[in-house]
Amino acid sequence: MMKRKSLVMAAVAAACMTSFAFATPQTQWEQGQWQIDLGAWNPKAEVDADNFYEPWDIQESSDSKWNFQGGLTYGLTNKWALQYQYYGLKTDANGDTATDGDAQEVNLVYSINKNLAAYAGWNRINNDLTDWSNTNNVAQIGLIARAPLAKNLDIYAKGALGTKNTAIWEAGLGYSVTPDLDISAGYRYVNTELADAGEGGLGLRDDANITYKGFIAGLSYRFGGGHEEEPIPEPVYEPAPEPVAEEPAPAPIVKQDYYLDSIHFGFDEDQPLPAEQAKLDRFVQTAKANPQDTFKLVGNTDGKGTNAYNDDLSKRRVDRVAAYAESQGVPASQMELDYKGKTNPVSTNETAQGRADNRRVDIWQNK
CATH class of the missing domain: 3.30.1330.60 (OmpA-like domain)
Structure with a gap:
C-alpha cells in the first residue's frame, strides 16, 4: 500500500515537467536586454491509472495549489537569448496524496522573426515526496508564437516536445501595460512519462503517463539593452533661400x-x-x-x-x-x-x- 501511495504521489509531481515563460513570452529582443518574469500557477495532476494491475485502488488525481514562478532572460545578441526558469511543484492532498518539490530549467532561445521563436534546453525536476524522491532530467525543444489582437493586446501559444515521452502546450493572452511591462493569463497542459512497465515492482502492465493542467498568470519586466524607446524628434529640412533675381521680372518657379x-x-x-x-x-x-x-x-x-x-x-x-x-x-x-x-x-x-x-x-x- 505504501508503494502504491508513493507511486501516485510521484505521478503528481512528475506532471510538472517543462514550461518556457510565465508572462507573455517574448519572440524578439536586442543584445544586452534583460527580462524578469514573476507569476503563479495552480496545478492539478491526473495519473494514468489504467496501466496499474488490479485490484490496486489507485488515486487518480491531486488537488490544485498555487505555486510561485520566476525567471530571468538575457539577450546574448539580437537573435539569441539565454533563459533560466524556476517553478514550484507543490499540490494539495486529495485524500493522503500531496507533493513538494521544484523544477529549474535553462533554455537557449532563437528569434526567427517578431512573431515566432524557437528554443531548446535542459530541465531538472526535483520530486520531493513522502517515502519517495528522485531527480528527473529532461531535454526539450519548442516553439513560441504571438500575434496582435488589438492595441497592446496579444494572443500567444507555445508547444514543446521532450524526452521522457513529454508533450507540452500553453496558450493565453498578454497585455502591454507599458513598453517595458506585460501581464498575461492562460492555460497550460503537460503530458509526460511516469514510469516504465515493470519498474521497481510498481505493478504496471504498461508504461504509465500523467497529465498536468491548470491556470497560469504572471508579469514580465524588461530593462537595459536596446529595445525601442520613444524616438527623438526628427530633423526638419530647411531649404536654402532662393537667390534674388537680378532682373526685375519674376523668376520662374522652381520646385524643391x-x-x-x-x-x-x-x-x-x-x-x-x-x-x-x-x-x-x-x-x-x-x-x-x-x-x-x-x-x-x-x-x-x-x-x-x-x-x-x-x-x-x-x-x-x-x-x-x-x-x-x-x-x-x-x-x-x-x-x-x-x-x-x-x-x-x-x-x-x-x-x-x-x-x-x-x-x-x-x-x-x-x-
Missing part, C-alpha cells in the same frame, strides 16, 4: 524637396512599426490632397550587416511603404523611390537609440 516625415522600422524588419501607422496615413492624405506634387521615398538601415544585405533591406522598406500608399489610392507615378542602405545615417550606430533612428524611410515632398 521639402522634408515631410520618416517611417521607422524594427531591427531587420521591412514592416513599419505599429506606432508609425499615423505617419503612413498622413503621407497618404498629403499625397492625395496634392496630386500635382511628387514624393520621394528614401530607404535607410542601421549600420549592422553587410552593404549588400542593407541595400536590399532598404529597398524592401521603401517598396513596403510605396505599396501601402498605392493600396490607399496614391498612384505609383506620384512617387520616386530611392535606396541608401546604411550609407546615410542621421544618428550614431554605436547606441541602440541611434540605430533605431537610422532604421527609416524618409519622405520628401517636391513642390
Whole structure:
C-alpha cells in the first residue's frame, strides 16, 4: 500500500515537467536586454491509472495549489537569448496524496522573426515526496508564437516536445501595460512519462503517463539593452533661400524637396512599426490632397550587416511603404523611390537609440 501511495504521489509531481515563460513570452529582443518574469500557477495532476494491475485502488488525481514562478532572460545578441526558469511543484492532498518539490530549467532561445521563436534546453525536476524522491532530467525543444489582437493586446501559444515521452502546450493572452511591462493569463497542459512497465515492482502492465493542467498568470519586466524607446524628434529640412533675381521680372518657379516625415522600422524588419501607422496615413492624405506634387521615398538601415544585405533591406522598406500608399489610392507615378542602405545615417550606430533612428524611410515632398 505504501508503494502504491508513493507511486501516485510521484505521478503528481512528475506532471510538472517543462514550461518556457510565465508572462507573455517574448519572440524578439536586442543584445544586452534583460527580462524578469514573476507569476503563479495552480496545478492539478491526473495519473494514468489504467496501466496499474488490479485490484490496486489507485488515486487518480491531486488537488490544485498555487505555486510561485520566476525567471530571468538575457539577450546574448539580437537573435539569441539565454533563459533560466524556476517553478514550484507543490499540490494539495486529495485524500493522503500531496507533493513538494521544484523544477529549474535553462533554455537557449532563437528569434526567427517578431512573431515566432524557437528554443531548446535542459530541465531538472526535483520530486520531493513522502517515502519517495528522485531527480528527473529532461531535454526539450519548442516553439513560441504571438500575434496582435488589438492595441497592446496579444494572443500567444507555445508547444514543446521532450524526452521522457513529454508533450507540452500553453496558450493565453498578454497585455502591454507599458513598453517595458506585460501581464498575461492562460492555460497550460503537460503530458509526460511516469514510469516504465515493470519498474521497481510498481505493478504496471504498461508504461504509465500523467497529465498536468491548470491556470497560469504572471508579469514580465524588461530593462537595459536596446529595445525601442520613444524616438527623438526628427530633423526638419530647411531649404536654402532662393537667390534674388537680378532682373526685375519674376523668376520662374522652381520646385524643391521639402522634408515631410520618416517611417521607422524594427531591427531587420521591412514592416513599419505599429506606432508609425499615423505617419503612413498622413503621407497618404498629403499625397492625395496634392496630386500635382511628387514624393520621394528614401530607404535607410542601421549600420549592422553587410552593404549588400542593407541595400536590399532598404529597398524592401521603401517598396513596403510605396505599396501601402498605392493600396490607399496614391498612384505609383506620384512617387520616386530611392535606396541608401546604411550609407546615410542621421544618428550614431554605436547606441541602440541611434540605430533605431537610422532604421527609416524618409519622405520628401517636391513642390
